[in-house]
Amino acid sequence: MPDRIWGVSGLLIGVLTIAACAAPPAPPKELLDARLALQDAKAANADKRATRSYDSAAANLDIANKSWEKDHDESAILHQARLAEAEARKAQYAAESQEAEEAIRRETNRKNRHEIALRDAELILLKQKGQEAELERIKALSKEQEQALQNAKAKLAAERARAEQEVARLRAEHEKSKAELTATLSRLAKVREDARGVIVTLPGNIYFNFNKADVKPAMHMQLTKIAKALAVVPDQHLLIEGHTDSDGSNEYNQSLSESRAQSVRQILLDGGIPSERIEIKGYGESKPIADNDTSAGKAQNRRVEIVLLPTKQ
Amino acid sequence: MFGAWTLWEESQQVRFGGEISQDEKEFPMRNLSGASLVIALSFIAIGCASRVAPVTPAQLAETEATIRSAESAGAFNRAPDLLQKSRQALGAAQQASGKGDHAVARERLLETVTYAEAARARAEAEQKKGESAMVRQQADELEAKATEMKKQLKNP
Numbered sequence: 001m002p003d004r005i006w007g008v009s010g011l012l013i014g015v016l017t018i019a020a021c022a023a024p025p026a027p028p029k030e031l032l033d034a035r036l037a038l039q040d041a042k043a044a045n046a047d048k049r050a051t052r053s054y055d056s057a058a059a060n061l062d063i064a065n066k067s068w069e070k071d072h073d074e075s076a077i078l079h080q081a082r083l084a085e086a087e088a089r090k091a092q093y094a095a096e097s098q099e100a101e102e103a104i105r106r107e108t109n110r111k112n113r114h115e116i117a118l119r120d121a122e123l124i125l126l127k128q129k130g131q132e133a134e135l136e137r138i139k140a141l142s143k144e145q146e147q148a149l150q151n152a153k154a155k156l157a158a159e160r161a162r163a164e165q166e167v168a169r170l171r172a173e174h175e176k177s178k179a180e181l182t183a184t185l186s187r188l189a190k191v192r193e194d195a196r197g198v199i200v201t202l203p204g205n206i207y208f209n210f211n212k213a214d215v216k217p218a219m220h221m222q223l224t225k226i227a228k229a230l231a232v233v234p235d236q237h238l239l240i241e242g243h244t245d246s247d248g249s250n251e252y253n254q255s256l257s258e259s260r261a262q263s264v265r266q267i268l269l270d271g272g273i274p275s276e277r278i279e280i281k282g283y284g285e286s287k288p289i290a291d292n293d294t295s296a297g298k299a300q301n302r303r304v305e306i307v308l309l310p311t312k313q
Numbered sequence: 314m315f316g317a318w319t320l321w322e323e324s325q326q327v328r329f330g331g332e333i334s335q336d337e338k339e340f341p342m343r344n345l346s347g348a349s350l351v352i353a354l355s356f357i358a359i360g361c362a363s364r365v366a367p368v369t370p371a372q373l374a375e376t377e378a379t380i381r382s383a384e385s386a387g388a389f390n391r392a393p394d395l396l397q398k399s400r401q402a403l404g405a406a407q408q409a410s411g412k413g414d415h416a417v418a419r420e421r422l423l424e425t426v427t428y429a430e431a432a433r434a435r436a437e438a439e440q441k442k443g444e445s446a447m448v449r450q451q452a453d454e455l456e457a458k459a460t461e462m463k464k465q466l467k468n469p
Contacts, residue, residue: 079420082402086427089395093434100441107448114455121462128466 027068030081034061037088046091049098057087174311177233181308184229188222197310200226202264204244204302213259215267223264226306227271238273239307240264242282243289245298250284258282264304365415368406368422376403376425383433392435399428 038054038061041047046054064080067073182198185191190201207219215223230236242257242264261280269275291297380399388396406421 075417079424082424083427086398086424086431089431090427090434093431093438096438097434097441100438100445103445104441104448107445107452111448111452111455114452114459118455118459118462121459121466124466125462
């Protein structure tokens, strides 16, 4: 029995020993790493992009493989495998670097193209916006100008209305003053109005002695009152006209009419009327207002007229 | 880089005998028997091994500078695994050098440099990918804005 056991055991040990010797040993990790690295390098196109390193790695791996298959020189296998792995990784990453560089160039070009496109689009947009903004600005300016014009028109209309009111008021005042003056003068002398203005007539036979140029002393007071009434009217210019009847020579009548006008002027000056507002004129017998053939007509023609020249409004 | 290339070339010579070793190898092959050949090859191998110069401080400094360059490029954050492998290889190289195993030291130094360069390459690749993504996003945003603006222009 023990012999049988020993026999079976021996047989088993023998079989196991043969089996162990027959199975090929697993390659070292370094060799596997190198094979994997070369595959990776190939996948990264290192055989085309990094030929020198790739070929070197392939040569190292070839030596390692052959050494593994034939003489199993561990030192040589490991060294060659490590070199193969390192060279293969160098080749792989060099190839990947190249590919990345190409991608950088490609993407940079793409980026530049899009940058240009974006800038162009932005420029167009800005231009459009700028035009819109300019249009809005012009519209706003136009509106402002229109408003300003309307304001100016309104202001002008208001000023015009005020001016018209003032003119109307001044006219009314003037008319009132004129009416008052006319009324005052009417109480002192004969007053009439024609195209030349209001005319105050001083009858010659009342104010002057026959063939005399001086105003009768009795009429000084009356004429002074007239002067005072006229003096209060601002800017009232007066034309004092002397007239005679047709008796006597023209030269004499002319001289007499001028002298009488001068006499009246002097009293008016004494009454307070500024000299620059008074003019005198002698017409002699040239401007009769009645028939010189009758004594009544001649009496009317002998006269001094104070013409209230219309004031500028 | 040139330092790494020099290390690689030296490494290949160490591993496969190089041109001088080949000449030396061919002469006994023609004249000696199999046993002599084995002995001769052993001597040659020993001789070649003993010909490997030790790693100089300048080469170590250059290798460390390669690692620092990778770190400056951002490998510390973007390629920590490769950087770690590079540092491990450097440690192993220093250890081998300390033991007088100059051939291994050189091999590990070469691995150090290559891993550091890979780390740097990965850091740069990641950075460029980030830039690329950023530019793409900017381009997308600009495109959206431009499209919107064009719509506004069409329908003010």
